[in-house]
Amino acid sequence: MFAATREASGAGMALALALDGAQMGEERPWLWVQDATALRRTGRPYRPGLPPALRHRLIHVVAKTPEDALFALEEGLRCRDLAFVLGELTGNPKALSFTAQRRLSLAAEKHGTPLWLVRLDAARDLSSARLRWEARAAPSRPPRWDRHAPGAPAWHAELFRARAHPPGQWILRDDGPGLVAAPPARTPDHGDLGGGAGDRSLAAY
């Protein structure tokens, strides 16, 4: 998943998709690996702001170099007690070659642990990821009681490469019980029209 460091939409959307794909009653911890640049540019996870179902289960790993981050990601994928693994890496480091990415995808598939790798400020290089997203923030719908306040998170998600799914663009909204996809609107969204378009989970991995 590609995102910019000026916003937290990459991690936010990855968490929303991970929550959408998780089974009910999942109580295993999950791993969040950040390299040093990602930590400096986008900040640390903040527990009161995490989704309530994930708050108490976070284990956070700070890696100094991309090599260490890849090691931590792979160890996390191999662990049977982790619900999923979220990685944040900045730029296109040399260590994150196609071979390394393939290693990660194979480990994720072998052990059945989902991996959400957020690439911050990175170019779309060669990759073996099964689903490749581009995430950026989208204007949220105004909340019901205060029209001037920011609403529930929304992202403009572009799926540009996937094995079992045609590419496309959606507006993902995290309001209410689950994640809702809507086709991107040319004009600002005013009403509650997007719900019917795609009420299905996009977190198939």
Add this chain to the structure above:
Amino acid sequence: MAIWVAALAIDRWQLTEGERAGPFALLSETAHGPRIAATNAAAREAGVRAGTMLADARALCPELAVAPADPAGDRAFLESLALWAQRWGPWTALDPPDGLLVDVTGAAHLFAGETAMLAEAQALLARRGLTARLAIAPTAGAAWALAHFLPFRGGEDVHALDQLPVAALRLDPATVLILRRLGLKRIGELSGVARDALARRFRNTRAPAANPLIRLDQLLGKVPEPLLPVLAPEVPLVQRRLMEPIRHRALLDQVLGDLCADLARVLEGKALGARRLELGLWKVDGEVLVRRLELAAASRDPAHICRLFGARLDDVDAGFGIELARLRVPWCEPLALCQRDFEAAAEEHGTSLAACIDRLSIRLGEGAVRRPVLHASHLPERAQRWERPLTAEPASQGELAFHARPLKLFDRAEPIAVLYASPDGLPRRFRWRGEVHEIARAEGPERIAPEWWRERGTVRLRDYYRIEDSTGRRYWIYRHGLAGDGRGGAPEWFLQGLYA
């Protein structure tokens, strides 16, 4: 039973260095020069007292021989003596600096009565070269008092205690001085005074050593007196002495694997798991290399321990060879025997969480793997702390549902340049990291005042706004201070967090 080795330091010195006939003293270094810590009988006869300066003592007794005192060594000797004294009772407690308390409840008949037991203890201590004074009494306080002030009489009753001086209550010198000024010199005189008067006099002192009433009740057994027993920790230890010194890594790995397998067997027999491990490698040239390891959860899996140590042995310089390898477990935790998983598939499926965390913290460092826990604070950056994973979560207040907090928080809030502020205080446009953001929607302010009980009075308050810019990016910004609050110039703006 209380044992008082009256001249512990002198006895120990004479045991190690040999008997000395003339006047002799041990010295402790103080800020005002050497001061006498302990003396032998000949020096006492010559008039040298513990506590005088060395120069004064030399004036009294020019032929005085001295040596430096070793309080830490005395303490270690007392601890080993406490373990040795467990031959008379199930547990012993230290009574620093020079005493021991042995619980002999129900053990006296094994030594043919209390009198015979005291005689045997006296003889055994004398054979070790220690002059000791002993007493047996129903309470620890009474035994202490009798041993220090009324030697060698067992099974005394309360009336014998009445005649002892008040210092026998184990009080501070200052409290003894107060009691002497009040005219109370014997323990019996304390019960003569109305208890209310004494309670009023010492109502502010809670420490037992400063409150004669508590000590009196402990002496008579009216209030319990908890004591800290001395226990000998049994450290699981395995070692391999090598016939030929080894110089190569492959051989060292082999030895390490053998050690881990031995250790697993030892720990399994005791139903323990290792939390901290110490690997010592003795080299031929006399050097000792020590590698320490700490595990996130108790484990005795030899493959896991071997793998973790393997990552720490890369920088070992074997020199002329390693001749002895030893693995110790200074910190164990109970780990019950458990049945292996029936499904072999579960074994192959992956590592456990504790093993994963061990591997991560060995490679990335101790502080790299953390979990957030809540902390009671209003300030957002103080409201979360980082702790080791797998520890129990501390109790904390529930989070407020109407607080919409950002997903990520910067370690240091980043300053933003406000380009245009509307009259009600919120900027309409700001510049952050070289890009201009137009605020489309905002919610706030949420005012968070500084914590006056912790910070100085000049710290400014913060007004937080939850904002969304024209392209939908959501931020958490705050204004530091108010215009005209007298705590600095114009208020500054900061961006502290990113919303999802």
